[in-house]
Amino acid sequence: MNRPLPEDPMVRSLIAHARRGQVTRRTMLAGTGASATALALAACAGGGSELQPAEDRSESDPTLNWANWPFYIDEDDNGNYPTLEAFQEQTGISVTYNITVDDNNSYYATVRDQLALGQDIGADTVCLTDWMVSRWIQLGYTQELNYDNIPNAANLSEDLRNPEFDPGRRFSIPWQGGFAGIAWNTEQVGELRSVDDLWAPELRGRVGVLSEMRDTMGLILMNNGVDISGDFSADDFNAALDIFREQVTGGQIRNVRGNAYTEDLVNEDTLAAIAWSGDITLLNFEAGYEKWKFVIPEAGGTLWADNFLIPIGSPRKTNAETLINYYYEPEVAAEVAAWVNYITPVEGAREAMEAIDPELAENELIFPSDETLANTRIFRGLTGQEENEYQAAFQSVLLGA
Structure with a gap:
């Protein structure tokens, strides 16, 4: 059964459009x-x-x-x-x-x-x-x-x-x-189902995440049970940020990158990552076989x-x-x-x-x-103050890495 559509009319229209194919x-x-x-x-x-x-x-x-x-x-x-x-x-x-x-x-x-x-x-x-x-x-x-x-x-x-x-x-x-979800090297990593799986001890220092704040924080927020298309609070964001900071400072996350995250996967500097959907398909095409797998986490992905x-x-x-x-x-x-x-x-x-x-x-x-879209959310619109505060907090973690 599909989750209720969010109130945001643009979010509703995107999902309605996709449900038509x-x-x-x-x-x-x-x-x-x-x-x-x-x-x-x-x-x-x-x-x-x-x-x-x-x-x-x-x-x-x-x-x-x-x-x-x-x-x-x-x-x-x-x-x-x-x-x-x-x-x-x-x-x-x-x-x-x-x-x-x-x-x-x-x-x-x-x-x-x-x-x-x-x-x-x-x-x-x-x-x-x-x-x-x-x-x-x-x-x-x-x-x-x-x-x-x-x-x-x-x-x-x-x-x-x-x-x-x-x-x-x-x-x-x-x-x-497209979607942001999680991807991994199938030759070296077992099945991943959630963002929590990225924090497994055996992946320490081999995880990549995206420098797009809304994708990386969006997935961590959703993993915490937060609806990112709804009216989540600064406390919700900061709780997710604490998790992100812990994984960066503790050495679990190796790199925080833009689209160059794909290079890290190819070079095997990272074995798993928060990733964009189509990129992984293209990496597999270039490899000539299904070397990487992409999934939307059980808690949801971003659209x-x-x-x-x-x-x-x-x-x-x-x-x-x-x-x-x-x-x-x-x-x-x-x-x-x-x-x-x-x-x-x-x-x-x-x-x-x-x-x-x-x-x-x-x-x-x-x-x-419908089933795929029901497990995705669009990161809600931020006020000017939220944009400044959330981006600054996210960047502070990157600068301290």
Whole structure:
């Protein structure tokens, strides 16, 4: 029997959408607003004046720079991106695909000064998590989308068109969705079922966790019986933080990383980790066999989404919108999902997937069932004060490691 749906309308709509066969990477809603630090940056930008979008030179400059996460687009044995190559052939737009997002905070730290000045950050579109997208929108760091250039946005699920952090999807549109859970090396570690299993003595110094606070703390909170989509308290968070601190200072956790956690698994620096769902599928594909296993813990996993946005200083806005439109074709969305094994937000992709690989059309990591979704939660929106306090507390553990 499914657990009751949370009250948050965006959470409810995500789950309702997935129960029809499709949902959308990293939907941890920023909810009530940007952090006080972020708002202070906004006040400093241009003396408080509103930033102006860069002049669009797409017509005379058929190029595009796309910043994204690792393992997040279809790739062939030669390191080429088939759907991206097809896009370039169809449109004549030359795309530079940069794998520069390791986690949301570290990427933001590299570009925030340029963003605050309205400058080109070297990316015409970037895929970031909802809570970080919310921050960019509130700071005025994004350009409003022109849906005349994105007619395929009609294929976006109705349930995902009006999120709290971006009403009407004026500034962002989903790329992929997925889960955070636990993964392990099946050749050296027995079956794991819970976060507690990561703290087993035999895994001391061989555990990795994610630098995304909402994923690592989300799983620990859920393991403590806390509903992360509900109104949990600072005491709940601090109790989970104490567990995290104990495992870091005690040497149980070897590394706290962004997407580079996969390198630690491959090198066997770590044997088990808090992980993102699609990454483990790709690691097994590259290994040629099922060397690692991913599960959602018995106490639950996190559900998230990443979104396209166009930075304020991009001079190639129309080119970026043309790219987004292309990836909202169901057949293209299915081809990407078949490789990355993340959840697609594009209606019609499941039907298109049946023509590519009928088995994948039943894959729980791409088209999750009621049962799978019932055991996941979206980290609730944080107030500005909570965002500051929780992030600072989490970072203090990392700095003390």
